[in-house]
Amino acid sequence: MAAKTRSTGQGDHGASILVTALASFFGVVLIQATAFLLDIFGDDGEGAVAVALYCVAMVFILLSLYVASVVTANTFATIVAGRTKTIALLRLLGASGRELRRSVSHEGLSVGLFGAAVGAILGIATSHLARSVAVAAGTLPDVTYTVVQPLVALPVVIVVGTTWMASHVGAKRVLEVTPIQATGAVVDAPGGSGERRRARATFSIVLIAGGTVLLGLGVLIGSLTPAGVLVAFFGGAASFTGIMVGAHHIVPWVLRLVGRAFGNTPAARLAAANATRYPERSTRTALGLLIGVTLVVTFAVATYSYRAMLQSEFDDESLDQVMAVTVGIMSGLIGFAGVIAAVGMVNNLLLSIMQRTRELGLLRALGFTRKQIRGMILAESAQIVIASMGFGLLLGIVYGWAAAQSLLGSIAQSGVQLPTLPWAVIAGTILCAGLLALGASLVPSRRANAISPIAALS
Numbered sequence: 525m526a527a528k529t530r531s532t533g534q535g536d537h538g539a540s541i542l543v544t545a546l547a548s549f550f551g552v553v554l555i556q557a558t559a560f561l562l563d564i565f566g567d568d569g570e571g572a573v574a575v576a577l578y579c580v581a582m583v584f585i586l587l588s589l590y591v592a593s594v595v596t597a598n599t600f601a602t603i604v605a606g607r608t609k610t611i612a613l614l615r616l617l618g619a620s621g622r623e624l625r626r627s628v629s630h631e632g633l634s635v636g637l638f639g640a641a642v643g644a645i646l647g648i649a650t651s652h653l654a655r656s657v658a659v660a661a662g663t664l665p666d667v668t669y670t671v672v673q674p675l676v677a678l679p680v681v682i683v684v685g686t687t688w689m690a691s692h693v694g695a696k697r698v699l700e701v702t703p704i705q706a707t708g709a710v711v712d713a714p715g716g717s718g719e720r721r722r723a724r725a726t727f728s729i730v731l732i733a734g735g736t737v738l739l740g741l742g743v744l745i746g747s748l749t750p751a752g753v754l755v756a757f758f759g760g761a762a763s764f765t766g767i768m769v770g771a772h773h774i775v776p777w778v779l780r781l782v783g784r785a786f787g788n789t790p791a792a793r794l795a796a797a798n799a800t801r802y803p804e805r806s807t808r809t810a811l812g813l814l815i816g817v818t819l820v821v822t823f824a825v826a827t828y829s830y831r832a833m834l835q836s837e838f839d840d841e842s843l844d845q846v847m848a849v850t851v852g853i854m855s856g857l858i859g860f861a862g863v864i865a866a867v868g869m870v871n872n873l874l875l876s877i878m879q880r881t882r883e884l885g886l887l888r889a890l891g892f893t894r895k896q897i898r899g900m901i902l903a904e905s906a907q908i909v910i911a912s913m914g915f916g917l918l919l920g921i922v923y924g925w926a927a928a929q930s931l932l933g934s935i936a937q938s939g940v941q942l943p944t945l946p947w948a949v950i951a952g953t954i955l956c957a958g959l960l961a962l963g964a965s966l967v968p969s970r971r972a973n974a975i976s977p978i979a980a981l982s
Contacts, residue, residue: 540600540632541639544687548643549650551679556651559673564665586757593686600632600691604698611698625698632691636684644680648672721772728770735763739926746930747940756930760923764818767919768811775810776803778911786903791896794887795903806908813912817953821920822927824949829928832944885976898969902962913957917950 604611611624652671658664735758742756767774783796798806884897892900925943933940 540635540687540691541642544636544639544683545643545646547686548640548680548683549647550643551683552644552647552676553651555673555676555679556648556670559670559675560651560655560664563667563669586761593690600628600693600695604628604695621698625692625695628695628698629688629692632695633684633688635691636687639687640680640683643683644676648676725770725773728766728773731766731769732763733766735759735761735766738762739922742930743926743933743940746933749934750931752933753927753931756926760926764919764923771807771811771814772803775807775814775911778915779806779810779907782907782911782914786907789899790892791900792903795900795907798904810908810912813909813957814916817913817916817957818919818923820953821917821950822923824946825921825924825943826927827924828944828946829925829941830932833928833932833941885978894973897973901969905962909957913954917953921945 614624615621652669655664655669659666738759739756740759742752742754742759744752745755746752780796783792786792786796887897921943928943929940
């Protein structure tokens, strides 16, 4: 049975492999970049700047691994949801839920091993290529650099482990699939039990509140030592995890508010209703973009604030080199966030169409035109983009400012500073989000309009 389950999903893991490879890639690049900077400083790297360098590397590694685990768990939950009917059929034939979940976890281990290996190879090669280009351009000095820092094995091993664990968490839905679902439509349940939802909401509130306290504490500690950024990191991770845990309560509420602005046409009303009728499905679709926008804005605000605070205190060539490497790393992570957003949103919208075959067929049978179906899907996509973008912008500004302030508060003698907002990046994010909303709806709407009403209702 397990072999059959794996064979049915061999083409489902493109997004998982991409995210896993990127996580390993950035972890390796960060380790190598840190080694290169230590090669530059030699024995002269000391004091607050050296501590800040170590803290930045640690925070970026933890951040990339955290994001990868969240996205991987969400991706595997999406994959399992798309296989509900197949899993139910296997349950009907005698397979146990635990056996099938174990099979999905093994898929996660395979994805982690393959993606981590590819990312490690590309990361080492890319770091040396970028270093060679920087040396040739005069951005970095021509010194002896470390070929391979042994610590690059650390992010590779952690990526494999987190992918395996994330797939196990994401496959929890397998245990909820019943054999009777093999004879019905494949849809998400509108929600879990009341007791489970209340427990989740309580846990979410505790994480958000505790994380916010740690975030503020990190900023305070940052006024004494750059190590405050580590406290702020765990505060940001805890609060954002709380948002992820409580997303099934938060995201539909935000989507409902946004949906009211789209008018009262039948297509707009159905698009708004779909966001709240199946909160798990709409939340999974929105989470990829929410994570992406939050990361883009966090890195951009942190980078601009970081640069402003350093430039106001120092005028040293070595700091320019640190800034060049740091900005390069952050730019790469911004690209990573954009890829996550695009992959997550398109993947989940396509799954949404697959799960709603009968619903779309019924709408066509009741007189909905292809244009109205296309408009409904575009409205759903736009609602998700606007809600995720607005929420992500707010979170990103707060997290980015806290990162810069907790890291450089002790170096910048001017004390607490307001965040430096990268307006060009924010405008570009809004533009890209709009294009993503349009682009992400094209393939799903085409697939939806290709559904025959008779075939869908059979």
